[in-house]
Amino acid sequence: MHGFADWLQGTALSNTIQSVSWVIPLLQSIHILMIGVVFVSALMIALRVLGRMRVDEPFDAVWRRFAPWMWTGLVVMAVTGLTLVVGEPVREFTALSFWLKMLLLIVGVTGTALYGRRLRAYVLMAPAQFPRSARVASVGLITLWLAVIFLGRAIAYDKEVWASLSLHA
Amino acid sequence: MDIPSVIQSIEASAPGEWLRSSVKAMPIVESLHVLAAATVFGTIFIVDLRLLGLPDTRRPVTRVTGEMLRFTWGAFVIAAIAGALMFTANAHTYYGNTAFRLKMLALLGAGVNMAIFHLFTLRSVGRWDQGTPTPLGARLAGAISICLWVSVVCFARWIGFTKGYDFKIPADSHINFQF
Numbered sequence: 001m002h003g004f005a006d007w008l009q010g011t012a013l014s015n016t017i018q019s020v021s022w023v024i025p026l027l028q029s030i031h032i033l034m035i036g037v038v039f040v041s042a043l044m045i046a047l048r049v050l051g052r053m054r055v056d057e058p059f060d061a062v063w064r065r066f067a068p069w070m071w072t073g074l075v076v077m078a079v080t081g082l083t084l085v086v087g088e089p090v091r092e093f094t095a096l097s098f099w100l101k102m103l104l105l106i107v108g109v110t111g112t113a114l115y116g117r118r119l120r121a122y123v124l125m126a127p128a129q130f131p132r133s134a135r136v137a138s139v140g141l142i143t144l145w146l147a148v149i150f151l152g153r154a155i156a157y158d159k160e161v162w163a164s165l166s167l168h169a
Numbered sequence: 170m171d172i173p174s175v176i177q178s179i180e181a182s183a184p185g186e187w188l189r190s191s192v193k194a195m196p197i198v199e200s201l202h203v204l205a206a207a208t209v210f211g212t213i214f215i216v217d218l219r220l221l222g223l224p225d226t227r228r229p230v231t232r233v234t235g236e237m238l239r240f241t242w243g244a245f246v247i248a249a250i251a252g253a254l255m256f257t258a259n260a261h262t263y264y265g266n267t268a269f270r271l272k273m274l275a276l277l278g279a280g281v282n283m284a285i286f287h288l289f290t291l292r293s294v295g296r297w298d299q300g301t302p303t304p305l306g307a308r309l310a311g312a313i314s315i316c317l318w319v320s321v322v323c324f325a326r327w328i329g330f331t332k333g334y335d336f337k338i339p340a341d342s343h344i345n346f347q348f
Contacts, residue, residue, distance in 0.1 A: 036209070039208065065224065
């Protein structure tokens with residue numbers, strides 16, 4: 001992995017990203033703005049399931065209002081995130097937080113897709129209160145996104161956060 | 170008391186000392202700051218979009234502002250506390266940093282924009298609360314708010330690249346990783 005990171009860091013594309021001074025700050029800023037869009041959209045959907053937000057609207061309407069923003073935001077984050085990885089591969093690949101973040105991200109994205117599909121079908125069949133499992137899943141997904149956000153910031157502090165578990169040499 | 174000595178005493182304060190000496194405090198405080206700031210942006214963005222008539226005008230403006238602004242303010246308080254803690258750790262570096270000053274200016278602008286909107290524009294909300302296009306004043310307030318909050322985030326991230334100090338631990342040092 002170190003070899004791959006070193007190779008990637010030496011490519012022309014990576015060098016361009018590193019050498020133009022405003023590219024990385026700009027990408028990180030966009031990435032943070034999208035955290036706001038994605039996290040708040042997921043929060044609105046979860047709070048609707050928990051009966052704390054937009055209860056006057058059917059779940060399907062709330063999902064259609066926020067899910068497109070959530071998915072679009074995630075795509076923008078994937079693009080900016082991937083570019084940041086190409087620009088600073090050693091920084092990312094040698095951080096335990098980065099790998100944990102990627103793992104939770106896969107769980108989060110898959111989980112949200114399944115959750116949305118199940119809940120929309122459920123609401124169409126029976127417009128009653130959400131079952132306990134749906135409420136637990138809502139709290140679980142929000143907790144997961146919180147962990148992803150914390151791990152994202154922790155990439156810059158791998159040794160401080162993980163001490164001997166850190167992948168830093 | 171002049172500004173340099175105020176800055177100096179902030180930096181010498183107990184929270185400042187704690188943040189500089191604790192290995193884990195800074196990443197936790199910074200993460201909270203990013204999370205809270207992102208929530209401020211995400212929630213206020215929903216209000217701003219509604220002021221621009223997006224995605225539609227079916228949901229009353231007063232209902233959108235009522236349900237979102239409690240999150241915005243809650244998150245803002247957390248972001249401000251975490252931000253103040255980060256400031257105490259390196260007050261003089263922040264104070265002299267251009268990106269930091271621009272960020273504070275953009276924050277002030279966002280506050281003034283919001284105050285004008287609440288004191289004047291929102292008075293006539295009964296006429297455009299639901300189902301009709303919002304007036305120019307409301308659309309301007311929404312557009313200005315989006316621009317200023319995007320600027321706040323960009324300037325904030327820029328501070329990290331211009332602040333001129335580094336919290337990284339030297340590779341060969343031995344540190345106690347307890348708080």
